[in-house]
Amino acid sequence: MNHSLKTCQTFDETQIINLIKKDYLDFCLQYDVSEHRFEFSVIADNNLNTSMHILGNGILGINLDSTDENAKSIVLSCGVHGNETAPIEICNDLVNAFTHGQLTTPHRILFIFGNIPSMLIAERFVEENLNRLFSYELPIKTNEGARAKELMDSVDSFFSDAKDGRYHYDLHTAIRPSKNEKFAVYPFLHGKPYSKSQLAFLSCCDVNTILLSQSPTTTFSYFSSVNYNAHAFTVELGKVMPFGKNDMSKFNAVRSSLINLITEKHLTLPAYEACPIEVYQVNQVINKQQEDFALHFSDSLANFESFKKDDVLASETGKVYKAKVDGEAVVFPNANVAIGQRAILTVVPHKI
Ligand SMILES: [Zn+2]
Known part of the structure; x- marks a missing residue:
């Protein structure tokens, strides 16, 4: 083609x-x-x-x-x-x-x-x-x-x-x-x-x-x-x-x-x-720093799936990334981004 x-x-x-x-x-x-x-x-x-x-x-x-x-x-x-x-x-x-x-x-x-x-x-x-x-x-x-x-x-x-x-x-x-x-x-x-x-x-x-x-x-x-x-x-x-x-x-x-x-x-x-709206605020932006950056959850995890405080989200040489609060949810996880780019965004509920 x-x-x-x-x-x-x-x-x-x-x-x-x-x-x-x-x-x-x-x-x-x-x-x-x-x-x-x-x-x-x-x-x-x-x-x-x-x-x-x-x-x-x-x-x-x-x-x-x-x-x-x-x-x-x-x-x-x-x-x-x-x-x-x-x-x-x-x-x-x-x-x-x-x-x-x-x-x-x-x-x-x-x-x-x-x-x-x-x-x-x-x-x-x-x-x-x-x-x-x-x-x-x-x-x-x-x-x-x-x-x-x-x-x-x-x-x-x-x-x-x-x-x-x-x-x-x-x-x-x-x-x-x-x-x-x-x-x-x-x-x-x-x-x-x-x-x-x-x-x-x-x-x-x-x-x-x-x-x-x-x-x-x-x-x-x-x-x-x-x-x-x-x-x-x-x-x-x-x-x-x-x-x-x-x-x-x-x-x-x-x-x-x-x-x-x-x-x-x-x-x-x-x-x-x-309106039945739920608003979230970004809590952590996790950028990939090393080639061996790996997600600590299934590849099929849905966006907005939430974690408990201290659950490990991802790791790479020299660093472990954890949820900071109960109910912290993960969106757009992608370990295959270029070094320096965002691999995970975490969010928490927020009232406006
Ligand atoms: Zn798109």
């Missing part, structure tokens, strides 16, 4: 638009539009007009030129890890609904399909983890580094033209199963207050576990949060499955909530206090 994208150089815009309208994801996985920048419009079934902006490979803007002062600016990103297919399929369905005229929006939207080369090989990434590269301070060493810059530039110009609120939901699925199957990481806010209405929105998406990050990171959601004051979250929607193998019924709540977010001028949300 040839994993490189085909050129569109010989196509005129109508041919490209027709291919996009057939299926946006199929198009993204086949064709390179990096040399093309153009706009087309769709007259929807309800006679409203949607303008679609092709901004790069897997980067598509909707109604970017809206002059409506109440228009929200919403970034929906997926596939920042190429094998996390469910969010890619969810976003693709939304894009197709726009190109087929079934969906219209009063808002500005930026759809981002993050790491297309890694989707083509069904891997999390090709050379390095794209979701550690969202900072202009980092040197660009790989294609993923260059892609991070391209995506940051797109978000920068999208949010710079924003009228009203800025929102970014970076949609993922986790490598491991999770005791709390769907959860979201709330980026470090540098002391700003948490948005309870955003948490209520996540609860409507069936995301009832929230992890409060306690430090700056180089993730996509932190990038939008810290630089543009966007309501931004890394949203984990379940376990990684191959394309076409997802039980899409598990995503009904998130799909209908995203459609409400996109289509409604003002979202009606339940009170935060009425």
Whole structure:
């Protein structure tokens, strides 16, 4: 199988638009539009007009030129890890609904399909983890580094033209199963207050576990949060499955909530206090320091599985890592990271 994208150089815009309208994801996985920048419009079934902006490979803007002062600016990103297919399929369905005229929006939207080369090989990434590269301070060493810059530039110009609120939901699925199957990481806010209405929105998406990050990171959601004051979250929607193998019924709540977010001028949300939300705070960030770093629990341990004080979590030459309090839970354990990178995050319940 040839994993490189085909050129569109010989196509005129109508041919490209027709291919996009057939299926946006199929198009993204086949064709390179990096040399093309153009706009087309769709007259929807309800006679409203949607303008679609092709901004790069897997980067598509909707109604970017809206002059409506109440228009929200919403970034929906997926596939920042190429094998996390469910969010890619969810976003693709939304894009197709726009190109087929079934969906219209009063808002500005930026759809981002993050790491297309890694989707083509069904891997999390090709050379390095794209979701550690969202900072202009980092040197660009790989294609993923260059892609991070391209995506940051797109978000920068999208949010710079924003009228009203800025929102970014970076949609993922986790490598491991999770005791709390769907959860979201709330980026470090540098002391700003948490948005309870955003948490209520996540609860409507069936995301009832929230992890409060306690430090700056180089993730996509932190990038939008810290630089543009966007309501931004890394949203984990379940376990990684191959394309076409997802039980899409598990995503009904998130799909209908995203459609409400996109289509409604003002979202009606339940009170935060009425939502069954559990909030956790990071307690320990354990970075791998030695090649022999090993986890002291089963590889099949679910995210949010909890430990007792002094239970050994991991060890490596010269160091043993233990739970510091009863009920400390483990998320994202991965012994196969590069030296210096995070191997385990531990969390404890927290009230906001
Ligand atoms: Zn991911």
